[in-house]
Amino acid sequence: MTFPNLTVFGHDPWWLILVKAGVVFVFLLLTVLVAILVERKVLGRMQMRLGPNRVGPFGLLQSLVDGVKLALKEGLIPAGVDKPIYLLAPVISVIPAVMAFAVIPMGPVVSMFGRSTPLQLTDLPVAVLYVLAVASIGVYGIVLAGWASGSTYPLLGGLRSSAQVISYEIAMALSFATVFLCAGTMSTSGIVAAQHGTWYVFLLLPSFLIYVTAMVGETNRAPFDLPEAEGELVGGFHTEYSSLKFAMFMLAEYVNMTTVSALAATMFLGGWQAPWPLSMIDGANRDWWPLVWFVGKVWTFLFVFIWLRATLPRLRYDQFMAIGWKLLIPVSLVWIFMVATLRSLDVTGVGPGLLASLALLAVVLIMLRRNRTRRREPEPAGQPYPFDPLAGGFPVPPLPGRRPHPEVPGDQDIGIWEHNGKSIPLDVVLSRGSDHDV
Structure with missing residues (x-):
């Protein structure tokens, strides 16, 4: 069942809204616990070691024990911090990460406690803009944590994070523009319904690749974890945090990973719709089965996060910013222009062959332009740079x-x-x- 409009929302009683909100919160907490364990297990296997295997059967209770250990640690507050902001910063990081999941569709309309309700907390005509707005608030927790710590390295980590999020949020928002052009709506349930025939990962592959790159930079994950580069910043913005305050920053990071993964599945992989050939089975997109497909897609992206961490080394900061400003944003703008042009030509009745030819021509011109800019004249050999040890x-x-x-x-x-x-x-x-x- 698809959502033709937003009329299915706003009719739930208050107790059902609280139940759905609680289920979403518990789902995020359980996903974080499992993701930490799976990450350590997968990283261990990729690095030819076992990973956690001592606490509980096969090490399954390791994440829970780590959470208890952090809670029992002494919560130190260094001298010289701005105490109210220092304590508020972890809360500012966690709350927006959870709030962004309110408009993510996890399934169609189902029967819950005898009432028909969509597997989505709510939806808005501009739901994707709501996600971007809430995600942009989360960076204030990192910036304020670095500033309020009263130390040099946390401050540098917070400044890095602010520049990083601004850069990659622009690329992320631009990657959504082509989805809006094709779907004709900014509602998340409407975008899922528009992908009933073909997923946008096939129609808008450049937008998908830009978004995947931007979401890794947005969540401060390797190889883009520059705000917390251990070798340079001693942990980054959360250097001066311990106990539950430190755990809240880690919770916010993994909840953000889950949110951007769910948003990627919603925008480009058909949301809760079953993948082919399972979509050909009658009833695959009804009842509670779509929730299984949605969770599977989310975990696919979470595995990509883990795979990147185990595979790629950390970039230099200048390389990282160059990717955002000199590659992702210009390519996004060119791609938006191409999609808008092809969309307009398609409305006027131009054949698909001509559209494909124009797209191929534009891609070839872009590649030629990039190759030409890479060719540089060799610099003339000059005198060695004068060096004076004094x-x-x-x-x-x-x-x-x-x-x-x-x-x-x-x-x-x-x-x-x-x-x-x-x-x-x-x-x-x-x-x-x-x-x-x-």
Whole structure:
């Protein structure tokens, strides 16, 4: 059963709304617990080790025990923090992550406690914009956590995260524009209904690839986990957090992973609709079966998150920002222009052959343009960069026979090495090695 409009929403009694909200919250909590365990198990197998296998049968209680361990740890509050904001930041991170799931369709209309109700908490004419707005609020928890900690490295992690989320939320929103053009609606249930024949992952493959890249950057997951790069920032924005406050940041991260995975399934993989060839079975998209297909699609994306973490190394920050601003956003804009043009031509009756030719031509032009910009003229070989070990006041003892270069005014930027009665520039000595090599 599909949703022709939004009239099926808004008729549930208050107790049923509370039950559905509680079910969504419990579903997210259980998904987080299972995802942490599965991630550690899968990472262990991919890295040729066992993973957790001590607590409970086959290590199944490891996530629960870790949560209890965090709760029993002492909640330290460092001196010099802005205490109200410091305590509020984890809450700001968790609440928007849970709220975004309110408009995700998990199934069609079913019978629950004798009442017909959709497997969705609510829906809006601009439901996708609601998800983007709520997700953008979550970054304030990270930024405020870094700022309120009163420490350098958490502050740098918070600043990185703000720039990261702004960059990749733009690309994420642009990837949705083509879905809106094809579906004719911003309602999540309407977008699922519009994919009854063909999923948008096949029609809008560039948008899907852009969204998958952007959702990894949006959730601060490897290889885009720059706000919490352990080697540079000692944990990033949550360095000064412990106990349940630290656990709330981890909860927010995994709930965000579940939300963006559910949104990807809704926007591009037909939502709760059964995949082919299961969709050919009568009754595959009725009753409670669609919930199984939806959960399976969500876990497919969660596995992709885990796979990327085990496979790819962390990017440098300049590379990461270049991907967002120089690749994803320009490609998204070009793709939106192409889809809007083809959509307009299709309305006027232009054949599909011409549409495919125009699309192929545009892709070829883009690839040629990228290859041309990559070709650069070789830089002429110049003199080696002058290096002075005494520049900047570093405590390097002066070399014997060293004196200022006659052609360089001021301080000793380039020195002269006196060797066997010869005056040799110091940069030449340093570039060639020892005096015996000279």
